[in-house]
Amino acid sequence: MKKLLVTGASGFLGWNICQEVKNEWEIFGTAFSHPVEIEGVNIMQTDLTDYEELKRVFNEIRPEAVIHTAAAAFPNYCQENQTESRKINVDASINLAGLCADNNIPFAFTSTDLVFDGQNVPYQEEDPVGPMNVYAEQKVKAEQGVLKRYPDAAVCRMPLMFGDTWQTSKLFFQLMVNALEEGTELKLFSDEYRTPVSGRTAARGLLLALDKAHGLLHLGGRERISRYNFGLLMMDVLEVREARLVRSFQKDIIMTAPRPLDVSLDSSKAFALGYNPISLREELEMLL
Numbered sequence: 001m002k003k004l005l006v007t008g009a010s011g012f013l014g015w016n017i018c019q020e021v022k023n024e025w026e027i028f029g030t031a032f033s034h035p036v037e038i039e040g041v042n043i044m045q046t047d048l049t050d051y052e053e054l055k056r057v058f059n060e061i062r063p064e065a066v067i068h069t070a071a072a073a074f075p076n077y078c079q080e081n082q083t084e085s086r087k088i089n090v091d092a093s094i095n096l097a098g099l100c101a102d103n104n105i106p107f108a109f110t111s112t113d114l115v116f117d118g119q120n121v122p123y124q125e126e127d128p129v130g131p132m133n134v135y136a137e138q139k140v141k142a143e144q145g146v147l148k149r150y151p152d153a154a155v156c157r158m159p160l161m162f163g164d165t166w167q168t169s170k171l172f173f174q175l176m177v178n179a180l181e182e183g184t185e186l187k188l189f190s191d192e193y194r195t196p197v198s199g200r201t202a203a204r205g206l207l208l209a210l211d212k213a214h215g216l217l218h219l220g221g222r223e224r225i226s227r228y229n230f231g232l233l234m235m236d237v238l239e240v241r242e243a244r245l246v247r248s249f250q251k252d253i254i255m256t257a258p259r260p261l262d263v264s265l266d267s268s269k270a271f272a273l274g275y276n277p278i279s280l281r282e283e284l285e286m287l288l
């Protein structure tokens, strides 16, 4: 089996990639502050912001492809810790792109739908970006830096993702499931729209991107949905009738990092390459 380096294997998406493709690749996954164990995956504790350490790990593994999911992925954290988050979100991403370029191996970088400002949906790859917070600004800088250093890299803009992972207590998805099942109040924005996919589907999209894509690629789902309507769909799939789902609006909440209302992605370029997300109902039926 060929060797795949997955950075951020202890995170939501990295963990999902490991689960999804560990029978097809020999996987080397990195973790940083959360020591994870994944059967069949070689986990290495690594600080990717330390370039010497990154090079050492890379040269030890000699990967034949890399999917880079490690990031400071919480916008509020980035807003308050700009210097720290820049190191992993921008500098480490460009350094890793450089190592892949020098070794001429496929590289997929995970960016975000939040690079857009929400004024012009649905967004295609060529549309102008308009980051509204520090996290999104860093992702834009990383996208540009990665492609400058390695024009053949696949820069994948990920949508909101949901599903299983090993640290379920941390996950918005698990918190939603718990609230719906226990009948505790769950406030969800009815004016925030996304094109979500499961971590499993996203993993498949990234594998496809490694194989077939260069440059920007959107890996959104086929359905545009508000967070509130996503909650209603979950209620239906879970067959709960008594949940206390409350419709709320973004303007009612003060957020450290401002967020765009609607960053639905047009992912037809990826669909044409063979990316094939199933419906949200089917995704939820499989997960729940």
Ligand SMILES: NC(=O)c1ccc[n+]([C@@H]2O[C@H](COP(=O)([O-])OP(=O)(O)OC[C@H]3O[C@@H](n4cnc5c(N)ncnc54)[C@H](OP(=O)(O)O)[C@@H]3O)[C@@H](O)[C@H]2O)c1
Binding pocket: 007, 008, 009, 010, 011, 012, 013, 014, 030, 031, 032, 033, 034, 035, 046, 047, 048, 049, 068, 069, 070, 071, 072, 073, 074, 088, 110, 111, 112, 113, 158, 159, 160, 161, 162
């Ligand atoms: N989740 C979403 O809905 C979403 C939406 C759009 C885009 N994205 C993007 O998709 C990617 C994956 O997101 P995610 O939700 O899986 O994030 P996550 O669950 O927060 O995981 C982040 C990962 O990065 C690792 N990491 C952080 N700093 C590191 C460092 N200095 N050195 C090495 N590893 C470090 C973490 O390791 P430890 O936990 O071990 O410290 C963890 O494995 C990110 O690029 C994110 O921006 C996510």
